[in-house]
Amino acid sequence: PDKTTAFDSRGRRTTQSFPKGISRFPHQSSCFQRSTEATTYYSLLPAMDPDPAQLLQCATDFAQYPGTQTDAAARELLHRFPLPVILSVLQSRTDSPPGLEDALVACLERLFSTRYGASFIPQYMPFLQMALSADAEKIRRLGCKTVAYLLEKSCEEGIASPEQLIIDHGIYPLLLDCLINGNEQVSAASLHAITKIAVSPKGIEIIFPSNNGEATHLRNLLVRCSSLGRVRVLSLIVKLFAVSPSVASAVYSSNLLGLLEAEINNSSDMLVTLSVLELFYELAEVEHGTELLSRTTLIQLLTRMISDVTMDTILRSRAMMISGRVLSADDAFKFCDESGVKSLILAIEGRLLAETLDANECESALEALGQIGSSVPGATLILTLSPPPARHVIDAAFNRQVHGKQLAGLHSFANISGETRPENNRILSAVAEDNLKRLMYEIASRSSKLTPSGLLLSVLQQDSEVRLAAYRVITGLVARPWCLMEVCSKQDVINKVTDPSTESTKGGMEAKYKCCKAIYEAFSVRFSSNPAFSGIAAKLQEAVDRGPYLTRKNRESQPAVMTADRL
Numbered sequence: 001p002d003k004t005t006a007f008d009s010r011g012r013r014t015t016q017s018f019p020k021g022i023s024r025f026p027h028q029s030s031c032f033q034r035s036t037e038a039t040t041y042y043s044l045l046p047a048m049d050p051d052p053a054q055l056l057q058c059a060t061d062f063a064q065y066p067g068t069q070t071d072a073a074a075r076e077l078l079h080r081f082p083l084p085v086i087l088s089v090l091q092s093r094t095d096s097p098p099g100l101e102d103a104l105v106a107c108l109e110r111l112f113s114t115r116y117g118a119s120f121i122p123q124y125m126p127f128l129q130m131a132l133s134a135d136a137e138k139i140r141r142l143g144c145k146t147v148a149y150l151l152e153k154s155c156e157e158g159i160a161s162p163e164q165l166i167i168d169h170g171i172y173p174l175l176l177d178c179l180i181n182g183n184e185q186v187s188a189a190s191l192h193a194i195t196k197i198a199v200s201p202k203g204i205e206i207i208f209p210s211n212n213g214e215a216t217h218l219r220n221l222l223v224r225c226s227s228l229g230r231v232r233v234l235s236l237i238v239k240l241f242a243v244s245p246s247v248a249s250a251v252y253s254s255n256l257l258g259l260l261e262a263e264i265n266n267s268s269d270m271l272v273t274l275s276v277l278e279l280f281y282e283l284a285e286v287e288h289g290t291e292l293l294s295r296t297t298l299i300q301l302l303t304r305m306i307s308d309v310t311m312d313t314i315l316r317s318r319a320m321m322i323s324g325r326v327l328s329a330d331d332a333f334k335f336c337d338e339s340g341v342k343s344l345i346l347a348i349e350g351r352l353l354a355e356t357l358d359a360n361e362c363e364s365a366l367e368a369l370g371q372i373g374s375s376v377p378g379a380t381l382i383l384t385l386s387p388p389p390a391r392h393v394i395d396a397a398f399n400r401q402v403h404g405k406q407l408a409g410l411h412s413f414a415n416i417s418g419e420t421r422p423e424n425n426r427i428l429s430a431v432a433e434d435n436l437k438r439l440m441y442e443i444a445s446r447s448s449k450l451t452p453s454g455l456l457l458s459v460l461q462q463d464s465e466v467r468l469a470a471y472r473v474i475t476g477l478v479a480r481p482w483c484l485m486e487v488c489s490k491q492d493v494i495n496k497v498t499d500p501s502t503e504s505t506k507g508g509m510e511a512k513y514k515c516c517k518a519i520y521e522a523f524s525v526r527f528s529s530n531p532a533f534s535g536i537a538a539k540l541q542e543a544v545d546r547g548p549y550l551t552r553k554n555r556e557s558q559p560a561v562m563t564a565d566r567l
Contacts, residue, residue, distance in 0.1 A: 050085055056100045059086075063106035071116035077107075083120055087127055090139075105138050112146050118153035121146060122162070125169040132174035137183050144178055144189035147171060151196040151203075163202040172197070172206050173216055179236060180221075180229040187232055195239050198247050207240065208250045218256055231275045234260055238279045245288040252292045257283075261301055270312060277318045284325035293326065294335035299344055302326075306347040309354075317364035320348055324371025333377035345372065345381065349389040363408040369393055370412025376425060379416045383432040390416055394439050397473065398447065398455045400462070410459065410469035417476030423521075426479040437482055452483065453490035460496040468508050471497070471515040478522045487519060494519075494536055498543040506549075513548035520544050 062069065062077050090104045111117035121128075131143030147166070154162040166172055178190035197203035209217055222233050237259065241251045251257060260283075263276045280298070283289060305311060305319040323344055326332060333341065351357065351365045369389060372378040382390045393416060396409025417436070418426030427433065440452045449455050459470040474497070477483040487493050496502065497516055503509045520540040 059103040059107035074114040074116040112149040121150045141186045141189045144193045147193040242286045290331045291335045299340045303344045303347045313358045313361045317361045320364045320368040324368035328371045330375045352392045366408040370415040373416035380432045383435045414472035419472045419476035453486040468511045471511040475515045475518040498539045509548045516543040
């Protein structure tokens, strides 16, 4: 046998023997020839019987090492226990000490995550076949993660065409089986590996075959799945859509987005429908997918769901939130049919007009209108439809009867007024601005506060959550001269927003500072030359100069004099 120097777990020099034909590095061994069958592969593994206690200790130390493992550590591990030996023990040992299998799986995961360890993966593709089809879930998870490491490290290690290796060894069908039939961890690892395949053009060809009759085509796969399997396949479609614009285009060209819509239309299971709605919510967050989503019938589907009074309130609420997310970007209105968008907004407003309305559904409707109103086209539409749906938002914002509804109304009103938009993009069309001003004065006139400044002061006098939302509303509204005049003419409003001791949370401090800064900048443009407002100018400038977190002028320690406690 060949002998080589190694070190035990305590760092002592030892001599280790390897069977004839096995060198210190497994890629130099003549025993490992590629095989298409995992069983044949394991018949070729060397018969070597390492000390299981030493192997357990070494694998545990390597797996539990804090921080990132280095190539040097991986090289030392394989110097003591060559990779064929580790794989042989993992597959064949039945009398191993407790915890050895778990330690080896964790060890291999860390090993293949290094550049040095990943360089061996192409020579052990039969091992991947075995791992992905194993009965043990942890072994299948290891196989899925190993595929991901192969693809991630291929550029660094110069591995030629890892996608071709996946094709030659039938890895992709095994990944799909893990996705559908594995436990939650295996399915997640498989999904991650498949998205890594989709990064390259050749990988896209694997996932989206030109032949629609292929068994691995996602459309055909969906037909053969259980309800859980279908949700997992649909989740894969959404993750692939988010990988890149080219993959999103392939998803759309394969008509896979229609599968999500069909699942909602055909499913009688509320949990499945809710899961698919969550996937639509993820789709709406993909920046490069706005145009492709607008080409589907998603807007019409959401409109039908929101308008359906027989549908569960949870589903209607989620449909409204997805609607807001889809239409929150300016680009959405470039590609969506305006009549469809109007119908969707009116459907949301219809829920606010319902005689019996669940509190959560009401808040969802207000939040959806606020999301739509965060873009200039959306805010313009909400304020110019007759009658304007924005009236519900403004009315809720200053209604103290229901706390959650008021909060949702204030935050939505802040979005519509432009708090989330750039400063030079807060003003809307003349008609929209006129309606906004008219609605504010009408609602104020019906309240005991009589003026918009009175309404703003009333919300600034409430709890911290409401105050934070009120700061956002004022930040957006003061871009309008009429609102700036209302704020500056009410000394109590200025005192509230400039008081350094009002807020104690980071979010509250930052929102109040942003509000002060917006008032000060608008004030400097319009009223800086007016001596009547000199006191206000000084207060605002002091608040802006102080910054968001400095709550007192004097930050030095101060002595505290008090009566001593006595027994």
